[in-house]
Amino acid sequence: MEEPEGAGANRQATTRRSYVLRQGRLSPAQQRYREQMMPEIGIPYAPRLLDFEQVFGRRAPRIVEIGFGMGETSAAVAAAHPENDYLGIEVHTPGVGNLCKLIAGMDLHNLRIIQHDAVEVVRDMLAPASLAGIHIFFPDPWPKRRHHKRRLLQAPFVALLAERLQAAGYLHCATDWEDYAEQMLTVLGAEPLLENTRANGVALCAQRPQTKFEQRGRRLGYEVRDLVFRRRSKLIEAEDDRQDQLA
Numbered sequence: 567m568e569e570p571e572g573a574g575a576n577r578q579a580t581t582r583r584s585y586v587l588r589q590g591r592l593s594p595a596q597q598r599y600r601e602q603m604m605p606e607i608g609i610p611y612a613p614r615l616l617d618f619e620q621v622f623g624r625r626a627p628r629i630v631e632i633g634f635g636m637g638e639t640s641a642a643v644a645a646a647h648p649e650n651d652y653l654g655i656e657v658h659t660p661g662v663g664n665l666c667k668l669i670a671g672m673d674l675h676n677l678r679i680i681q682h683d684a685v686e687v688v689r690d691m692l693a694p695a696s697l698a699g700i701h702i703f704f705p706d707p708w709p710k711r712r713h714h715k716r717r718l719l720q721a722p723f724v725a726l727l728a729e730r731l732q733a734a735g736y737l738h739c740a741t742d743w744e745d746y747a748e749q750m751l752t753v754l755g756a757e758p759l760l761e762n763t764r765a766n767g768v769a770l771c772a773q774r775p776q777t778k779f780e781q782r783g784r785r786l787g788y789e790v791r792d793l794v795f796r797r798r799s800k801l802i803e804a805e806d807d808r809q810d811q812l813a
């Protein structure tokens with residue numbers, strides 16, 4: 567079996583899960599659509615590289631969303647960009663059922679789902695330099711200090727994400743938790759393969775549909791921060807920047 571590049575070095579990223587599987591209420595419709603649709607649009611986790619061309623029956627830019635929640639944003643983005651292929655990764659069963667329902671209702675053909683830990687999916691199933699973009703919108707902030715190690719965006723996983731991006735591919739993260747935004751900025755900024763696309767570090771408004779989770783946060787008065795980083799075409803650019811900073 568082919569083992570993707572970086573797999574060994576990044577096994578540490580899977581030791582602490584970034585989520586807790588809660589039962590959650592699965593509505594009858596979510597259950598029905600999940601049962602009907604997943605055999606068609608679901609991709610089972612397997613520790614081997616995913617063949618996107620075979621899955622989608624074409625060659626198109628590939629964008630992965632990690633932790634899509636109830637999937638409204640994933641469906642809206644896929645509908646607005648039929649020229650791209652999307653892969654949503656989520657562990658929460660009601661969310662998977664809900665996105666299945668949206669995919670059926672909107673007749674989307676460019677969106678597939680993997681219900682599994684995204685860290686393992688990225689590590690084992692996605693080839694280096696294969697993605698045009700990665701979306702991570704409102705990952706759980708794990709606000710208590712003793713839980714910070716459970717946050718999804720840690721240096722080893724960020725390095726893995728950066729490797730999976732093709733040159734100039736983007737990583738778009740959003741959070742409404744100030745402390746997590748600062749940590750994201752630090753860890754993304756320290757990754758040599760990535761560069762920030764925003765001079766001020768973060769943006770307070772972004773071009774993406776508002777997620778359900780975000781709408782609730784905004785109603786409570788939380789300020790949303792978007793971070794968009796891009797994969798450098800060559801590592802040499804990173805070294806040039808470092809030298810500029812030292813000069």
Ligand SMILES: C[S@@+](CC[C@H](N)C(=O)[O-])C[C@H]1O[C@@H](n2cnc3c(N)ncnc32)[C@H](O)[C@@H]1O
Nearest residue numbers: 584585633634635656657683684703704777779
């Ligand atoms: C706070 S919710 C936000 C959901 C959605 N992005 C939104 O903005 O409405 C975070 C989601 O990420 C999912 N998640 C966290 N860690 C994950 C992982 N390692 N793999 C897959 N899903 C994960 C959780 O199950 C949860 O649904």
